[in-house]
Amino acid sequence: MNYQDILEASKYIKEQISISPKIGIILGSGLGDLARAASESKIIKYKDVPHFPISTVKGHAGQFVFGKLDGAEVVMMEGRFHYYEGNRMEDLSLPIYVMKTLGIEKIIVTNAAGGVNTKFKPGDLMIIRDHINFTGNNPLIGKNIDEMGERFPDMSNAYDKKLIEIVKKVANDFEIDVVEGTYFMMTGPSYETPAEIRMIRILGGDAVGMSTVPEVIAANHCKIKVIGISCITNMAAGILDEPLNHKEVIETSNKVKDKFSKLVRGIISEI
Numbered sequence: 001m002n003y004q005d006i007l008e009a010s011k012y013i014k015e016q017i018s019i020s021p022k023i024g025i026i027l028g029s030g031l032g033d034l035a036r037a038a039s040e041s042k043i044i045k046y047k048d049v050p051h052f053p054i055s056t057v058k059g060h061a062g063q064f065v066f067g068k069l070d071g072a073e074v075v076m077m078e079g080r081f082h083y084y085e086g087n088r089m090e091d092l093s094l095p096i097y098v099m100k101t102l103g104i105e106k107i108i109v110t111n112a113a114g115g116v117n118t119k120f121k122p123g124d125l126m127i128i129r130d131h132i133n134f135t136g137n138n139p140l141i142g143k144n145i146d147e148m149g150e151r152f153p154d155m156s157n158a159y160d161k162k163l164i165e166i167v168k169k170v171a172n173d174f175e176i177d178v179v180e181g182t183y184f185m186m187t188g189p190s191y192e193t194p195a196e197i198r199m200i201r202i203l204g205g206d207a208v209g210m211s212t213v214p215e216v217i218a219a220n221h222c223k224i225k226v227i228g229i230s231c232i233t234n235m236a237a238g239i240l241d242e243p244l245n246h247k248e249v250i251e252t253s254n255k256v257k258d259k260f261s262k263l264v265r266g267i268i269s270e271i
C-alpha cells in the first residue's frame with residue numbers, strides 16, 4: 001500500500017457521500033446493529049473500494065455506513081479486516097488512513113474479547129486503557145507513508161486519556177457499569193490455551209482478542225484520537241471448565257448490544 005492507493009480509495013468514497021463526518025466507529029462482532037440506527041445513511045461496500053482487502057468472517061458485514069446518529073455525522077465500519085484472515089498487517093491500516101483523509105479526527109474502536117481478569121464477567125464492557133501487541137508484527141512495518149505520519153510514532157497515549165474520562169462520565173450518567181483494562185492481541189484464529197491465558201495475565205492483559213491493535217497503531221500514526229471498548233463475551237480459556245466457541249461470542253454480544261449502543265451513542269453526543 002502507498003499514499004496513492006489511500007487517495008484513490010478516499011476519492012471513490014468522497015464522490016458518493018454528501019456529509020463530512022469527524023467521528024469514525026469500528027463495530028466489532030455482533031455489534032452491527034448500531035449501523036441500522038443511522039439516519040440518511042449511505043452504504044459503501046468494502047469490495048467496491050479500490051485497494052481494499054476482503055473480509056470473510058460471519059457476523060461481519062463488510063461495509064462503511066455513513067450517516068447521522070443523534071445529530072452527529074459519523075462513518076461506521078460494519079465489519080473489519082483481520083490479520084488471521086490472511087491479510088497483510090499493513091493492509092489493516094488502509095481503512096484508517098482513508099478515514100483520516102476523509103476528515104475523521106476521532107475513532108471509537110470496539111471488539112469482542114475474552115476476559116482474562118478473573119474479576120470480569122461475560123457481558124462486561126471494558127474501556128481499553130492500553131494494549132499489548134503480542135502478534136510479533138506491526139502494521140507500520142515497511143516503507144513509512146510520510147504523508148500519514150512519522151516513522152516512529154508515540155504510543156504513550158494510544159487510547160486518549162481525556163476521551164477515557166468522557167467515556168467514564170457518559171457511562172456514569174447512563175448508569176452503565178464499565179470496567180477498565182489492557183487489551184492483549186493474539187493473532188488467532190485458534191483461541192488461546194489455558195497456559196497462554198495464564199501468561200497473558202502475568203504479562204498484564206485483562207482481555208484478549210484478535211483485532212483492534214493494528215487499527216489503533218495506524219490511528220496513532222496518523223494522529224486520529226482513539227477510544228477503545230471491548231465487550232467481554234466469554235471468560236478466556238481455562239478460567240471456567242467449558243470450551244470456547246464463536247457462537248458464545250456472538251450470543252453474548254447480542255445480549256449486551258443495547259447497553260453497548262447506548263454507551264456509544266452517549267459518547268458520540270459528548271465528543
Ligand code: HPA
Pocket residue numbers: 112113114115191192208209210233234235236237244249
Ligand atoms: N480469545 C480471543 N479472542 C476472542 C475471545 C477469546 O477468548 N473472545 C472473543 N474474541
